[in-house]
Amino acid sequence: MKSLFASVLSVSALALNTVAFANESVMKGTQDPKQWVMQAGGYDNQRYSKLDQINDANVGKLAPAWSFSTGVLRGHEGAPLVVGDVMYVHTPFPNIVYALDLNNDGKIIWKYEPKQDPNVVPVMCCDTVNRGLAYADGKIFLHQADTTVVALDAKSGKVEWSAVNGDPKKGETNTATVLPVKDKLLVGISGGEFGVQCHITAYDLKTGKKVWRAYSEGPDDQIMVDPEKTTALGKPIGKDSSLKTWQGDQWKTGGGCTWGWYSYDPELNLVYYGSGNPSTWNPKQRPGDNKWSMSIWARDPDTGMAKWIYQMTPHDEWDYDGVNEMPLVEQKIDGKQRKLLVHFDRNGFGYTLDRVSGELLVAEKYDPAVNWASKVDMDKASPTYGRPLVVAKYSTEHNGEDENSQGICPAALGSKDEQPAAFSPKTGLFYVPTNHVCMDYEPFRVSYTPGQPYVGATLAMYPAPGDANMGNFIAWDATKGKIVWSDPEQFSVWSGALATAGNIVFYGTLEGYLKAVDAKTGKLLYKYKTPSGIIGNVMTYQHKGRQYVAVLSGVGGWAGIGLAAGLADPHAGLGAVGGYAALSNYTALGGALTVFALPE
Amino acid sequence: MSVVTDFVKETRRAGTNRFAVLMMAALAVTAAQVVAPAQAVAPAQAEPRAAVSSQDGKYFDAEGEPIYKVDSNGKVDWYTYSGFQRYSAECMRCHGPDGMGSSYAPALVNSLKTLSYGDFLSTVANGRKNLENGQDKVMPTLGLDKNVMCFIDDIYTYLKARSDDAVGRARPPGHDPKPKAWEDAENACMGAPS
Numbered sequence: 001m002k003s004l005f006a007s008v009l010s011v012s013a014l015a016l017n018t019v020a021f022a023n024e025s026v027m028k029g030t031q032d033p034k035q036w037v038m039q040a041g042g043y044d045n046q047r048y049s050k051l052d053q054i055n056d057a058n059v060g061k062l063a064p065a066w067s068f069s070t071g072v073l074r075g076h077e078g079a080p081l082v083v084g085d086v087m088y089v090h091t092p093f094p095n096i097v098y099a100l101d102l103n104n105d106g107k108i109i110w111k112y113e114p115k116q117d118p119n120v121v122p123v124m125c126c127d128t129v130n131r132g133l134a135y136a137d138g139k140i141f142l143h144q145a146d147t148t149v150v151a152l153d154a155k156s157g158k159v160e161w162s163a164v165n166g167d168p169k170k171g172e173t174n175t176a177t178v179l180p181v182k183d184k185l186l187v188g189i190s191g192g193e194f195g196v197q198c199h200i201t202a203y204d205l206k207t208g209k210k211v212w213r214a215y216s217e218g219p220d221d222q223i224m225v226d227p228e229k230t231t232a233l234g235k236p237i238g239k240d241s242s243l244k245t246w247q248g249d250q251w252k253t254g255g256g257c258t259w260g261w262y263s264y265d266p267e268l269n270l271v272y273y274g275s276g277n278p279s280t281w282n283p284k285q286r287p288g289d290n291k292w293s294m295s296i297w298a299r300d301p302d303t304g305m306a307k308w309i310y311q312m313t314p315h316d317e318w319d320y321d322g323v324n325e326m327p328l329v330e331q332k333i334d335g336k337q338r339k340l341l342v343h344f345d346r347n348g349f350g351y352t353l354d355r356v357s358g359e360l361l362v363a364e365k366y367d368p369a370v371n372w373a374s375k376v377d378m379d380k381a382s383p384t385y386g387r388p389l390v391v392a393k394y395s396t397e398h399n400g401e402d403e404n405s406q407g408i409c410p411a412a413l414g415s416k417d418e419q420p421a422a423f424s425p426k427t428g429l430f431y432v433p434t435n436h437v438c439m440d441y442e443p444f445r446v447s448y449t450p451g452q453p454y455v456g457a458t459l460a461m462y463p464a465p466g467d468a469n470m471g472n473f474i475a476w477d478a479t480k481g482k483i484v485w486s487d488p489e490q491f492s493v494w495s496g497a498l499a500t501a502g503n504i505v506f507y508g509t510l511e512g513y514l515k516a517v518d519a520k521t522g523k524l525l526y527k528y529k530t531p532s533g534i535i536g537n538v539m540t541y542q543h544k545g546r547q548y549v550a551v552l553s554g555v556g557g558w559a560g561i562g563l564a565a566g567l568a569d570p571h572a573g574l575g576a577v578g579g580y581a582a583l584s585n586y587t588a589l590g591g592a593l594t595v596f597a598l599p600e
Numbered sequence: 601m602s603v604v605t606d607f608v609k610e611t612r613r614a615g616t617n618r619f620a621v622l623m624m625a626a627l628a629v630t631a632a633q634v635v636a637p638a639q640a641v642a643p644a645q646a647e648p649r650a651a652v653s654s655q656d657g658k659y660f661d662a663e664g665e666p667i668y669k670v671d672s673n674g675k676v677d678w679y680t681y682s683g684f685q686r687y688s689a690e691c692m693r694c695h696g697p698d699g700m701g702s703s704y705a706p707a708l709v710n711s712l713k714t715l716s717y718g719d720f721l722s723t724v725a726n727g728r729k730n731l732e733n734g735q736d737k738v739m740p741t742l743g744l745d746k747n748v749m750c751f752i753d754d755i756y757t758y759l760k761a762r763s764d765d766a767v768g769r770a771r772p773p774g775h776d777p778k779p780k781a782w783e784d785a786e787n788a789c790m791g792a793p794s
Contacts, residue, residue, distance in 0.1 A: 074704055074736065093736055118731055122694065122740035127704060193693070281689075402778075404771065440771065444685060447790050452745040458688035460697065460770050560703030561696055589703055 022266040023136045023180050023205070029083065034542040036082045039132045039177045040420065041498075041539070044328040045263040047422035048499045049540045053547035054598060055502030059516045059526045062596050065548060067531075068106055070591035072096065075535055075556020077418070078132025078177060079496070080593060081140075082541040083154060088135070089593055092556070093121060093128035093145045099157060102543045110157030112142070112150075120146045120168040123194065123451065127556045129175050129535070131261075131418070136180035136205060147174045149187055151208060161208035165189060165201060169451045172196050179262040179271070180205060181301045186271060188258030192321065195253035195279040195454040200297075202304060212304035216256025216275040216292055217242045223292065224304045231308045233386045234359060245289040245314075253448050254286075255279035256293035260323030261420055265339070268356060270298045270307055272328070272341055276321035281412075282443035282456030283397040289314040294322040296343060296351070298358060308358030313347050314387060317396040318372060318441060319412035319457070320347035325420040331428060333361055333479050342478040344421055344432055346414025347388070349376055352478045360386050364481030366416075366474065367434055369409040369464035396441050396457070404442040404458075411439035411461040413492070413558050420537060421476075422497035422505060427519050429484055430476040431505045433493035436464050473497075473507055473515075475522060485522040491583060494559040495551070496537025508534025508551050510559055511586040514596065530594045533587040535559055546597055554591035555583065649764075656781030658753075665717045666753040668761035674773040676761065678782055681775035683758025684767075686751040694739075698769040699762045704737060712763035720756055724748065750789035 022043065029037030033050040041047045054062060070076065072091040081088045086109065087100040094116060099109040121128055124145060134141040139160060140152045147166035150159055165187055166172030171194020179186040184202040191198060201213040214224035220240065227239045242251060257276040264271050275297065278290035294313040299306050313320050322345055329340050333352070341355035348370030352362035363376035372395075373388035392398045394408045413435055421432040439461045446456035463470045471489035476482070495508030503519045510533040516526040533555025540549045560583075651659035651669045658679050661667040668680040676684075687699065694705035701707030712720070725743035742748045748755070761767035 118729060118736055118738050119740070121736055121738035122727070127702075128736065442685060444689070445790065446689070447746045449745055449747075452742075453690055453693075453747065455689045455747070458685040458771075459692070460688070462770075556703045561693060 022264070023182055025137050026135070026180055027266070029135065035084070036079070036539045036541045037135045038081070039078055039134065039537070040261055040263065040325065043264040043266065045261055045325050045420065046327055046329065046425070046499075047420060047497060047537070048424055050501045051540055051542055051547045052501040053542070054500070054504070054540075054549065056504050056518055056525060058598055059502070059504050061598055062516065062526050062528070062549070063599055064528065064594050065597040066106055066595050068098075068100065068593040070096070070098075070552075070554070070593065072554070072591045073589040074554070074591070075127040075129045075560055076552040076554030076591045077129040077175075077535050077537070077557060079537040079539040079552060080550055081133055081135055082539075082543075083135050085543070086154070088133050088140055088154075089552075090130055090133050090142065091591055092130050092554070093124075095130055095142060095144045097133065097140065097142055097152065097157070099154070112152055112157045114142075114144050114148065114150065116144055116146045116148075117168070120173055123168050123171055124173045124175065124190070127558070127560055129557050131175060132177045134178045134180055134185075136185075139205075141178050141180065141185060143174045143176065143178050143187060145173055145175070147172055147189065149178065149185070149203060149208065163203050163208040163210065166191070166196075170194070170196065171451050171454075174259070176259040177261070179264065181264050181271060184211060184301055186262055186301065188260070188262070188273070190257050190259040192255040192257040192276045192279055193453050193455055194451065195255065195448050196257065197252055197254055198257035198275065200258045200273060200299070202301065214299065214304050214306070216258065216295070217246065217251040217254040217278075217290070219243060223306070224299070225306045225309070230306045231358060232310060234357065237309065242291045245291040247287050250286050253279055253454065254290065254293060256295075257321075258323065260418060261325035263326045263328050263341075264301070265328055265355060268339070269300060269302070270355070271301045272296065272298055272326040272355065274322040274324060274326065274343070276323045277316050277319045280446050280454050280456035281319050282401065282446060283315060283317040284401050284443060285445065285456065287315075290316065294320065296322065296326065296341070296353065296358075298355065310353065310358055310360065310386065312345050312349070312351065312388070315397065317390075317443075318347070318408060320345065320414060322346065324414075324416060324418060327421065327423050327430070328355060329423055329425075329478070331479050340478065342423075342430060344416045344430075344476075346410070346417065347372070348410045348415035349373075349388070350476055350478065350481060352481065362478065362481040366432060366476055366483065367410065367436060367472065369436060369438065369467075370415060371407070371409045396443050401444050402442065404440050406440045407438060407465065408441055409438040409464055410435060411437040412441070412459055413437060413461070417494065417558060419494050419535070420496040422499040424499035424505070424519055426501065426503070427475075428477070428479075429519070430478055431497045431499055431507070431519070432474050432476050433495060433497055433507055434472045434474055435470065435492040436467060436472055437461050437470050437492060438464050473517070473522070475519075487517065487522045487524070492559060494535040494557065498538035498540060498549070500540060506538040506549060506551075508536065508538060508553070510534065510555060510583055512553055512555070514538070514549075514551050514594070528596070531592040532590040533559070533583065546600070548595050548597050550593060550595045552591065552593050555587050555589060559583075657776055657779035658781075659757075666757050668757045668766060670761060670766045674768070676767060676772045676775050677757075678776045678778050679754045680757045680761055680767065681772055682751060682782070683754035683756065684772060686747070687755050687758055690745075690748050691755065699759050700769070705739075708759050709763045712759045717756060721752060724752060746790055750786060
């Protein structure tokens, strides 16, 4: 009796902890594999589903079950959510939200279309994409292009509150999703090509009232660090850690934007996210390390204070935005089970860190073409510990303004861009959609005008030398920093992956194929050509006993810029041209959701 | 419209500060309430124009409008080369590499076949909108952006060369040296380097 009482006590303590440590509605939703209540599947950003009705043995029989046109033609990133019996679908600008009734063949329960000034459209870098909705406490959260954050009643679509996070006239826009944590909503901002001093902001989940805002660069109070307690590679960062690395007040137009995917560890109570490129793209114009652009951040969501920071690309010279997702996993390194954070950076290095302390454990190239740095210095005694060792030939800073640095790999769009990787606890592997593209980069002088592009470099992009494929879909062992298998793709893989307990991994291609591959070998098991190129992320859910897989088509985004016209290879002979044929020969614009299932 | 164009041409030949001139041009166009020019009557597709005169490394056609100069090895004049640089930094994110267009903005290699110099200037300065058919295409008003307007003739000659097929895709293989007059004009327009 006594022991029963004790165990009841400990169970309720555990439940209380869950309430205290995360948002209960989100935690409950992510623990139920039948639903998909977060863009990343769960706080850990693993993009893994325990559903296994569709598996390696039967996925070959998969077929479209139903589809839905979004009515919008531009690039469709992100994925729908499924909460209970309702699917929530979003679109790029004008950012329409549809609630679809899964009990009634996807009938539209409600539709929300915000009124936004279309002048925000050209202020957005690289198409008007939006990476989707979030859900918590009976509300659907939309972060519009014009930076208005809206909480909608999930049942009616009625606006419960709205908050304005930035000003498009100053170049501040949004493309990202938001993250509900406990009683707060964490929100990022875009504008790295417009000289915005970017930040992460917490709003009260119930009211939309701003609680705290932490910038990526600036004085200690603005970036919300404690010079003694906040660490970088195990050491306190010290006073004015950011200010010291900028000339004059250039940090005020310093970029470091926060438009990526955020993850959260409820036990450690830390939120992880990346900051993007420093503005401008001309490194000569902004001497110094430009901290804390290009960094991985760990922050306390209650106070906003940073626990640790790691800058991956000090003084960026290539536009290697550090915003990509930060999946959290528990794996063994050197025989010891550790709490890890894994990050596939635009700069071509796959990083594995201890997410408790920020200690750097692994940093290896996840595309063999990467050449701008020979390696990341892993010697703790070295003065350049943790820094990339830059190859002078590919240094646009070293070569200078009006000089064209050639053959830099990866290109500015990175060995991987925002398209998120997946992780399977069953195989212990990451599944990573990658770009296999290199560039020439020529920086030159630019002047800053608020709300106008602040770029300052000319880029030419082309497939990596010697290869005709512009993408690979790879499996990666983050404990060793090694590629396990690699499937070449003609175009960059710009779709977020999904791993499932059915031993399969899904991803989309720019031609429009949804593909399923064997999680162990990468062998293609199924493909289906959807109405348009896929830059959305694959998700899965179960309804009335049947498992579904869904993906948004709708080509666009950064991929739509270079690839719609085909990339030119200035170094290739005429014979190579066919291999880089334009994407427009394969697909056309059009937002559509395709939902797949096994035949009944 | 043509008044503005002539005004731009005249003052540009006079060699005054190009940014100030273009600002005035932009304001004049706005004041005149000119609609998006590509919707105006498109002139018949013109034959590629040849450079007939030059001043300080900049070339002009018979109409006195800026034009490219390309030699048999593909080497271009400095203005055209500078146009490639600036185009790729300021315009490429929407209009695609080498003026080839993207999934949401037109291929300027085609547009420049019919768009006149004057219409080009006013479209860049004033922007344009097409919100039909689920597309939400918006060209920003760039009349106040020095990174564009200080180099607008350069961008024009580069795109004209692309649309006439006088310059291929990617970076031109060679270029004339940077003329002193260009550098002076850049400093006058952008402000002296810090």
